[in-house]
Amino acid sequence: MSDFLGFLEGLPPGPLYALITALAALENVIPPLPADTAVALGAFLAGRGRLLPWAVFGLTWSANFLSASGVYWLARRYGRAFFTGVTGRRLLPAPVFAHIEGQYQRHGVYGIFIARLLPVWRAVVPPFAGIAGVSAPRALIPLALASALWYGLLTWIVASLGTNLDAVIAVLARVNWILGAIAGAALIFLAVWSLRRLKR
Helix, strand or coil, X not given: CHHHHHHHHHCCHHHHHHHHHHHHHHCCCCCCCCHHHHHHHHHHHHHCCCCCHHHHHHHHHHHHHHHHHHHHHHHHHHHHHHHCCHHHHHHXXXXXXXXXXXXXXXXXXXXXXXXXXXXXXXCCHHHHXXXXXXXXXXXXXXXXXXXXXXXXXXXXXXXXXXXXXXXXHHHHHHHHHHHHHHHHHHHHHHHHHXXXXXXX
16 A cells, blocks of 8 residues: 555646546446545545645545536436336336435435435435436535535545544544445335335
């Protein structure tokens, strides 16, 4: 790890900013990409004086929000037609689709905001908001605020711990474990609740 950090610290700021920006944007398209890790790495380098914390935050937040907005608009334009087609109905049966749509309309703004903070849910929020027909202000404002809160806190905490890599890794592991547990509990609750509704 120290060799990798040494390599990164030897790079000029431009490629480092480009890397964390790209990973933050791609999180909404390819969820397994480690956007949080990239942001944390950028903030860590900011804490060591290699990058600027406000630039790390600004680039990751804007890239993440813009790509989430793009996914939302694409899903709003094409998603409903896909999920009402043959393949889409196999992936997402009509009762489940109707339930998701109803929940987005019912819990819209605060549901989007909270779900956007949870690791497991983060990437699925924009497309399903678009598919459910949530209006742009009700979808994009909470998306922007949640991304700002998440990346702002992550950047601030990690940059503050800057020179202590072990502390940074421990904090990230703890935060991701807590958020993952919350997301897992929410997923189990939703699955049980959906199954009960489908059996009725």
